Amino acid sequence: MSTKDAGPAICNSCNAVIQGRIVTALNKKWHPEHFACNTCRKPIDGSKFHQHDGGVVCVPCYAQHYSPRCHGCGEPITDRVIQALGVSWHANHFVCGGCRKELGGGGFMEQAGRPYCSACYAEKFAARCASCSKPIVDKAIIALNAKWHGACFTCKKCRNPVTDSTFSVLDNMPLCGKCA
Known part of the structure; x- marks a missing residue:
């Protein structure tokens, strides 16, 4: 046990002895009125604040001046941020451009800068x-100047899938080797 007196508390801001209430933050001590936001200069009440550029910033100033802005609504994002398409979004504003369902940061497709769920x-x-x-949405057969599902590329006569690499054509539809 040490009997050595630590001495009076000195304010990190004004270097004066602190009498009465002491704010302790960032391993330093402050007069309550001197522990202030670097942006608005008002004393920081409560225990919540942000560190920014070596100083402290109150929660409202941090949200207004330093939080990322949502691409959907333009407001500051103070909770979960979704980074997609090179911009930031609130989770509830990152939605499908078709059905408006929240995409939640999962898989999506992009068209003209807008996200879409796979179905839309x-x-x-x-x-x-x-x-x-x-x-x-999967592999396609490209033939006769068109694209086809594998199961849809069928013989015009017998309706069986045409799987050979060579086939005949009747009325711009494929014919299998048996029906040709």
Whole structure:
């Protein structure tokens, strides 16, 4: 046990002895009125503050001046930030450009700078099958100046899938080797 007196508390801001209430923060001691925001210069009340450029900043000033801004609404982001498409978003503003469902920072497709869920992207932007007109989201067969689902590229006569690399054509539709 040490009997040595640590001496009076000295304010980190004004270097005067602190009488009464002491604010201790960042391993230093302060007069309550001297522990102030570097931006608005008001004393920081409570225990929440941010460090910025070697100083302290109150929560409102940090949100207003230093927090990233949401690309969706333009407001400061003070909680979870989603970084996508080169910008920052509130989680509830990072939504599909089609169905408006929250994307939550998961997988998405991009078109003209807007995020889309895979279902909306396929419906709006994917190539369409020449046979069924539904979106092609996987491998496509490219033949007869069109794109086809593998299961839709069928013989005009027998309706079986055409899987050979060579086939005949009748009325711009494929014919398998057996039906040709």
